[in-house]
Amino acid sequence: MPSGEIREESLDWWREAQHNLRQAIKNLEIEEYSVSAFLRHQAAEKALKALYIVKKMRLPPRGHDLVKLGRVLDAGEVIDELKMLNPHYTISRYLNAANTIPSELYSKEMAERCIRAVEKVMQWVRSVSELL
Numbered sequence: 001m002p003s004g005e006i007r008e009e010s011l012d013w014w015r016e017a018q019h020n021l022r023q024a025i026k027n028l029e030i031e032e033y034s035v036s037a038f039l040r041h042q043a044a045e046k047a048l049k050a051l052y053i054v055k056k057m058r059l060p061p062r063g064h065d066l067v068k069l070g071r072v073l074d075a076g077e078v079i080d081e082l083k084m085l086n087p088h089y090t091i092s093r094y095l096n097a098a099n100t101i102p103s104e105l106y107s108k109e110m111a112e113r114c115i116r117a118v119e120k121v122m123q124w125v126r127s128v129s130e131l132l
Helices: 003-029 033-056 066-072 076-085 108-128
Strands: none
Touching: 003 033, 003 108, 033 066, 033 076, 033 108, 066 076, 076 108
């Protein structure tokens, strides 16, 4: 891919990460905490994939493992946040993964921890890329 196309694709991923962040905030406001946590994972994943395109000059790998993606991107500064967000891809949606009803598992405090984590991840992505 020519670099201009890769740059545009990275911006698309970044815009969608920001959109997921706004969606997560709205779901927190209406007390849909499990949905908010899932959308936080999605925001972090898409922000990392945007950075991957910028840094590696190719499309990101498929998958949803934030820790694995973070290691590829040398994201040691935010690896704890990625570890915290990583399980929400599944436990926020699947009863068998959560070992309970996800909508009853999550609390406001849990969702707020996810907010702080993803905001730190997105700030880090901004600081090490040419995205913004």
